[in-house]
Amino acid sequence: MRSKSRTVGALGAALALATAAACTDDSEDGGGAAEGQAFDEASLIDMVNESARLQFELETAESRIVQNCLELQGFTVHDPLWFNVHEPEEQEALYRADDWGSWLPELEEASEFGLGVWAATEGADADEVDAYFEYKGYVNEGALEGDPGTPSGGGPSDDSAFDALDTEQRYDWYVAYFGEATAAQEYGHLTDADTSDDSTDSDGAIDLGGEFDYVQPEPGGCQREMIDALYGDLRLVEDPEGGEYRTANWSYRPPNPMDDFATIDEANVRYREAIAEVQGELVDCLAEHGHPGWEFGEEGSLPLSDYLYELYEGTADVHDHPDLPEDAPTDFEGKKAFEIAFAVELAECGDETGFRDTAEQAWSDSRNDYYLSIETAVYAWQEEIRGILTKAQEAIEG
Numbered sequence: 001m002r003s004k005s006r007t008v009g010a011l012g013a014a015l016a017l018a019t020a021a022a023c024t025d026d027s028e029d030g031g032g033a034a035e036g037q038a039f040d041e042a043s044l045i046d047m048v049n050e051s052a053r054l055q056f057e058l059e060t061a062e063s064r065i066v067q068n069c070l071e072l073q074g075f076t077v078h079d080p081l082w083f084n085v086h087e088p089e090e091q092e093a094l095y096r097a098d099d100w101g102s103w104l105p106e107l108e109e110a111s112e113f114g115l116g117v118w119a120a121t122e123g124a125d126a127d128e129v130d131a132y133f134e135y136k137g138y139v140n141e142g143a144l145e146g147d148p149g150t151p152s153g154g155g156p157s158d159d160s161a162f163d164a165l166d167t168e169q170r171y172d173w174y175v176a177y178f179g180e181a182t183a184a185q186e187y188g189h190l191t192d193a194d195t196s197d198d199s200t201d202s203d204g205a206i207d208l209g210g211e212f213d214y215v216q217p218e219p220g221g222c223q224r225e226m227i228d229a230l231y232g233d234l235r236l237v238e239d240p241e242g243g244e245y246r247t248a249n250w251s252y253r254p255p256n257p258m259d260d261f262a263t264i265d266e267a268n269v270r271y272r273e274a275i276a277e278v279q280g281e282l283v284d285c286l287a288e289h290g291h292p293g294w295e296f297g298e299e300g301s302l303p304l305s306d307y308l309y310e311l312y313e314g315t316a317d318v319h320d321h322p323d324l325p326e327d328a329p330t331d332f333e334g335k336k337a338f339e340i341a342f343a344v345e346l347a348e349c350g351d352e353t354g355f356r357d358t359a360e361q362a363w364s365d366s367r368n369d370y371y372l373s374i375e376t377a378v379y380a381w382q383e384e385i386r387g388i389l390t391k392a393q394e395a396i397e398g
Helices: 010-017 026-028 043-074 107-113 126-136 167-176 180-190 219-232 259-290 304-314 332-352 355-398
Strands: 235-238 247-250
Touching: 043 167, 043 219, 107 126, 107 332, 167 219, 219 332, 219 355, 235 259, 247 355, 259 332, 259 355, 304 332, 332 355
Parallel strands: none
Antiparallel strands: 235 247
């Protein structure tokens, strides 16, 4: 399977912190924003959009340089996957008001649609599913409209011309693009150059780079020419010790502060600390409504999907939720009614305990603090990228 590793810049943070929609009114004065810093939401939104624009221009320029390099070598038919750069949609806000937890529905939605799990199960009425998708704003078989994970412009790239080449020609193209080492590892199946078994030692044990499960080959070919032309910091980035699956990958772009997951995690920790008390109150409320045994997970949500998946399918891969009632219904309509009744009690508990309001405010405060904490670093990153874009234009024109 082919894959393309791309730094998504501002969109990466948008995925982690969520994407465009309306902020809460409480965010106007910054809520819990970093002390001593003025919170200017409009300015920060502009910062996010400018970062996304610069990232798009950078990726476009990189692709142009690599393509020029390939065509100078006679490769005029390309694998479009590696030149497929999507222009980001402009954000209108830093985050949505409900980004802290769409798992907790409003009472009106819960009364009509439950949690929507029924819509993804066998037996659901097509018209009712369409009504639910329309209510939620889902398009393309349930993909969220405006979801940055869905390519704008729609549809896959046309790779028919490249696929029409014989396997040797396609492999030669990958060698020219990535260099021999990467081509042999990732695309060696096209020829006899497959090195997937070359890492075995005399005893048959697989050598995956010492303590690493995967070590990316050093970039070569036209990709390396592009890197050398634009960047001076090609480095092997190793996953920290202790992880279940460790990799080491080559990196060369200046790291975008908006992609610093450590900073994002700090914001998430502050959010979870702020809602810890009201989480207990919500769980107690559910128990009083006849649904005991619920516990919040590390992400600050309840494992509702697994619970209802077990209701509809009879099993769940992960059982970190309460057992279903012994008299749980067995027919689809009964299961759907059970889901809706449960969702209504969940929504009511969210309102009665103040969980919804507390979580919304805590999320707003933590996100505002997050954006303020990286503001200076992001502006510095933007200036660095502009400098690289100037070099890229010179390389393209040269």
